[in-house]
Amino acid sequence: MVTPKVQVENLRLSYGPKEVIHGISFHIEPNEILGIIGPAQSGKTSLLRCINRTIEFTTNTRQTGTIRVDGEDVSQMRDVYALRRKVGMVAPLPVGLPLSIYDNVAFAPRNAGVRQRAALDEIVERCLRQAALWDEVKDRLDSLGTKLSGGQQQRLTIARALSHSPQILCLDEFSIAIDPVTTMRIEDVLKELKKEMTIILVTNLVQQARRLAARTMFLWNGEIVEIGPTSEVFSDNPKDRRTYDYVNGIFG
Amino acid sequence: MISSRSKLSLYGEKAIEWLIRICGVSAIIFVFAIFFFLFREGAPILREPGFNLWRFLTSTEWYPTSMSNVRYGTFALIAGTLSVTGVAMLIAVPFGLGAAVFVSEFCTGKLRESLKVIIELLAAIPSIVWGFIGLTVMNPLIQTVFHVQVGLNVLNAALLLALMSIPVMVSIGEDALKAVPDSYREGALALGATRWQVIYRILLPAAKNGLLAAVLLGVGRAVGETMAVLMATGHAVNVPHSIFDSVRTLTATIAAELGEASQGSPHYRVLFLIGILLFTLTFIVNLVADLVVRGINRK
Ligand SMILES: Nc1ncnc2c1ncn2[C@@H]1O[C@H](COP(=O)(O)OP(=O)(O)OP(=O)(O)O)[C@@H](O)[C@H]1O
Ligand SMILES: [Mg+2]
Numbered sequence: 383m384v385t386p387k388v389q390v391e392n393l394r395l396s397y398g399p400k401e402v403i404h405g406i407s408f409h410i411e412p413n414e415i416l417g418i419i420g421p422a423q424s425g426k427t428s429l430l431r432c433i434n435r436t437i438e439f440t441t442n443t444r445q446t447g448t449i450r451v452d453g454e455d456v457s458q459m460r461d462v463y464a465l466r467r468k469v470g471m472v473a474p475l476p477v478g479l480p481l482s483i484y485d486n487v488a489f490a491p492r493n494a495g496v497r498q499r500a501a502l503d504e505i506v507e508r509c510l511r512q513a514a515l516w517d518e519v520k521d522r523l524d525s526l527g528t529k530l531s532g533g534q535q536q537r538l539t540i541a542r543a544l545s546h547s548p549q550i551l552c553l554d555e556f557s558i559a560i561d562p563v564t565t566m567r568i569e570d571v572l573k574e575l576k577k578e579m580t581i582i583l584v585t586n587l588v589q590q591a592r593r594l595a596a597r598t599m600f601l602w603n604g605e606i607v608e609i610g611p612t613s614e615v616f617s618d619n620p621k622d623r624r625t626y627d628y629v630n631g632i633f634g
Numbered sequence: 635m636i637s638s639r640s641k642l643s644l645y646g647e648k649a650i651e652w653l654i655r656i657c658g659v660s661a662i663i664f665v666f667a668i669f670f671f672l673f674r675e676g677a678p679i680l681r682e683p684g685f686n687l688w689r690f691l692t693s694t695e696w697y698p699t700s701m702s703n704v705r706y707g708t709f710a711l712i713a714g715t716l717s718v719t720g721v722a723m724l725i726a727v728p729f730g731l732g733a734a735v736f737v738s739e740f741c742t743g744k745l746r747e748s749l750k751v752i753i754e755l756l757a758a759i760p761s762i763v764w765g766f767i768g769l770t771v772m773n774p775l776i777q778t779v780f781h782v783q784v785g786l787n788v789l790n791a792a793l794l795l796a797l798m799s800i801p802v803m804v805s806i807g808e809d810a811l812k813a814v815p816d817s818y819r820e821g822a823l824a825l826g827a828t829r830w831q832v833i834y835r836i837l838l839p840a841a842k843n844g845l846l847a848a849v850l851l852g853v854g855r856a857v858g859e860t861m862a863v864l865m866a867t868g869h870a871v872n873v874p875h876s877i878f879d880s881v882r883t884l885t886a887t888i889a890a891e892l893g894e895a896s897q898g899s900p901h902y903r904v905l906f907l908i909g910i911l912l913f914t915l916t917f918i919v920n921l922v923a924d925l926v927v928r929g930i931n932r933k
Contacts, residue, residue, distance in 0.1 A: 434824070436820065436823070436824050439816075439819075439820050439823070463826045463827070463828050464826065465826075466823070466824060466825065466826035467825070467826030470825075471824050473821075473824070477817045477818070477820065477821030477824075478821075479818055479821055479822060479836060480818060480836065480839065480840045481836075481839075489822070489825060489827070489835065490825045490826060490827070492835075493825070493826065493827045493828070493831045493835070494826075542825060543825070545825075546825060546826055
């Protein structure tokens with residue numbers, strides 16, 4: 383059996399006294415798209431932030447259990463920066479850096495030591511194309527990224543996450559500010575990207591998980607209700623009754 | 635009842651508005667009043683027959699009380715002020731901004747709070763005390779460390795000025811860095827940037843206006859400082875050739891000589907002209923900085 387790309391074992395997480403993830407275990411296989419669905423506050427974002435250790439930006443958290451990426455315990459990794467380059471993250475609220483559009487995308491490659499203009503140009507164009515943003519901004523790459531519209535900024539965040547060629551791409555509700563047509567274009571890109579990377583897709587649109595994910599996980603109140611092949615989770619008789627209710631919008 | 639109350643509050647609001655307006659206008663009036671005063675006292679010398687503005691600015695001969703041949707050349711004094719301020723800034727800017735980055739980005743909790751208190755204490759030391767330190771501590775120290783004859787020189791005064799302006803730079807610079815939203819830091823760190831990369835690629839550019847203001851306040855403090863430099867420069871009219879030469883600054887000259895110059899005399903007027911010169915100098919520094927900031931912003 384191949385080593386799982388990501389292996390989570392008995393993960394618990396609390397913010398201060400409040401435990402929000404209650405000991406969950408699952409794994410993700412290489413080049414898989416795993417969909418994560420679940421109502422608000424169920425811990426989806428927190429889970430992603432544990433994987434690339436951006437959870438460390440929040441003080442007062444406590445985490446137990448292990449997360450392995452390529453078999454390596456992330457908490458033991460000396461070079462957290464390398465981990466974060468390996469595990470790209472697209473946050474639900476776009477975080478524009480105060481840089482030009484070009485520099486936003488070139489930021490990570492430059493940090494990694496890419497200096498030649500031609501190489502940077504190539505990366506910037508490729509990533510902006512993959513994020514379905516290139517056509518809209520190709521004539522004003524020098525203007526500030528923070529001046530783009532909300533949806534454009536979100537796509538810029540996607541382009542930025544792709545710019546350091548992550549092996550694992552975490553998308554946290556990437557489409558909340560993006561129109562349906564553009565969302566479809568990005569979804570097509572994700573299907574392509576699956577060949578190169580592993581994708582974790584957190585989404586509020588259950589149908590999006592259904593369209594893209596090989597397997598889907600239903601997270602509820604910090605616990606995994608069900609994880610399995612998408613076809614099964616979305617079938618008329620999933621393992622757990624609550625899954626059926628949530629997927630079909632009957633959930634209270 | 636209700637209407638009379640709301641009427642009252644309307645008047646109150648008007649009154650406050652006027653009060654604020656008066657405060658704002660008065661600031662402008664004060665600046666002009668100061669300039670007018672300097673000009674009224676200093677300008678008459680320009681029409682005096684023996685006075686030559688070009689000589690005033692370029693001659694190194696400052697003999698304001700000579701009986702036989704009075705000469706008012708301020709070049710050496712300008713050189714003194716610029717050299718002391720320049721060296722002070724070479725020391726203070728890297729240390730001040732570095733400390734600001736350290737306090738803002740690398741310190742948390744107790745360490746941060748205590749550092750800030752210490753820095754504020756440093757800012758509260760009166761300049762005459764710095765002068766004492768220059769005279770009694772730095773002077774012998776510079777003599778023994780660098781094997782020079784006199785320890786009262788450019789280096790001594792510049793070190794003092796650096797120590798005096800660093801606290802201002804640190805607190806203003808730290809405010810500027812703290813004003814950069816955390817989302818920038820986290821966004822950049824999430825892309826795998828190291829802390830150092832976040833600082834020089836994101837934070838410093840984002841905070842550049844505030845940091846420049848910090849540096850400017852430091853420069854202002856250094857140019858205007860009088861007492862400490864009077865005691866630490868050696869107070870010798872001299873165009874310095876190295877940091878171990880004694881100099882005299884514009885401010886110290888005014889402080890030392892204004893008391894003895896009889897009001898209305900040419901000497902008295904020339905000292906006021908030096909005041910105008912100082913005013914112009916700081917104005918130019920501010921203007922240049924302003925243009926630089928605009929240039930950066932347009933880019
Ligand atoms: N920085 C924080 N400090 C304290 N509590 C937090 C913090 N971030 C999240 N939480 C809490 O953790 C729980 C899970 O939040 P999380 O954001 O992971 O949920 P989510 O599934 O991503 O929700 P949503 O669908 O609304 O994005 C919530 O109860 C939330 O209040
Ligand atoms: Mg979330």
